[in-house]
Amino acid sequence: MFGSYEWNKKLVIRTVASWALALLVFFPILFMLVTSFKTELQAIAVPSLWVFEPTLENYTEVQDRSDYLHFAWNSIITSVLSTILGLLIAVPAAYSFAFAPTKRSKDIMMWMLSTKMMPAVGALIPIYVICQKLGLLDSVFALTIIFTMINLPIMVWMLYSNFKDIPREILEAARMDGATLWDEFRQVLLPLSMGGIASTGLLCLVLSWNEAFWVLNLTSANAGTLASLVASYSSPEGLFWAKLSAVSVLAIGPIVVFGWFSQKQLVQGLTFGAVK
């Protein structure tokens, strides 16, 4: 009896602590969501108002003033295309690293990963100049390519650790059974690594969607994604908290919903090989 009471007490403390921590982490987003339904005047009220009559005027104004759908469309196009392109490159690369490694494979993979350790701003000038010379500033095409490039190291590494878990003999058995490289990929490797490929794709999609640095530096009205839309509301007319909140909610909304539904896959993807 006493033991179970003790256990219950622990459980209650743990549950309350978890909820408190979760709420703390979630609070800024909640605050933003609430603010997006206030008028600009209510938004800057100190102390913050928690009881007010909600309005949708910020949302309609955002669409009227800056064509939300145009930016959202750019976000979708760049993240989906860069994910597809990234997978097309990363899957064969990871396949060769995992199943036909050479003496230098590990070094190449480390080198690929090391590019992620360099601050992006270090590569800004050369990339900006290249885009400028090729007439690719403010283009969806350039953004897609750049998203692909910055996500590739992580994609290759994720797929590599996923493929590594597949016994090599299974692919060899397929080869002995008469499979061509394509058969081997489509009929054996793909079904066995579908989970890993899906999580890699999901992660790449999320990372591309959230990317702001390159978007802000290489695009403006034409190819800008939701990240640039959000940024455009913080200047130059001064801060309009309610509208900024509304546009932010609109920017993160789709990816939050998407992430919610695919969280199991995402977590699995990030912990491959970590737990056996």
Added chain:
Amino acid sequence: MGFLDLEAVDKYYGKLHAIKGIDLSIQQGEFIVFVGPSGCGKSTLLRMIAGLERINGGTLTLDGNDITHAAPAKRDLAMVFQTYALYPHMTVAENMSFSLRLAKVDKAIIDEKVKTAADKLDLTQYLDRTPKALSGGQRQRVAIGRAIVRQPKVFLFDEPLSNLDAALRGQTRVEIARLHRELGATTIYVTHDQIEAMTLADRVVVLRDGIIEQVGTPLELYDHPANRFVAQFIGMPQMNLIPTSHVPAAPQGSVELGVRTEHMAICAMGDARIKGSVEMVESLGNETLIHVRPEFAGEHDLPLIIRQYERTDLQMGDEAGVRWDDQHVHFFDADGKTLTNTVQGVAA
């Protein structure tokens, strides 16, 4: 020329010369077993024949065709892996029919072949299961089934029984022997288990450090080992070795005398060729192994093992005399090569 011929076949891993110019001719329908200690190159050689490892020198011909550099898929060989290597996402039937489906064989024929193979291997009731839902022995049978539905020119087995428990290993071994009798297919089988080698093989190939030490029928290897390595590798417990300095009338140039455990006997001290003390007695029921340390043996020398089918009263520490039968002795020179071999009265 044989059905499958290896001529001066080489394999290098960087600077390591793993397979050193191997020549071997295998006849159609033969059951060949590769044996040797770990790292001797037996699996590598099998994988080179399969096409899973590149051949760096020499030629490989199958049925008159040069397949040295052919892709695995083009060689018409089937392989059974140690880890079974079944396709986990396919059912037993799909696993077995995979090669035929790739070859775009007519569905009716595929079904027929899968059914026949499943009957042969007692797998009919499992055809719709995935490998996950099968026991180790059943999985191994599926792997064998996957090989036989293709009716390949040669079957390759890479230590197929080493993941099974002892009882199942015995059963599956008998099954493989039966299948070979029924199908009459050329088979190459890699193992480190002597019993598998001795019971299954038409000819055994003993490998060490990437070279062939000897090729012969199991009994040829047992009775007429070409050298000390083969003599010691084949036969359990190992052949006893005695320095010829302790053996009167040893042939010129010989340094060691080899006698199999069953050809040595415990005897009265008066008749003893070697005297020693009993170090251990292993009573196995059907046979008794008596370990005797000769008087002249150093602390690190192996004791002599005497195998007898009678039980014994000898105890650890007892004095014992040992004699052997001159009809069954092997003399080895300083390089380990067999000099004379008197087994069954025939000098080798």
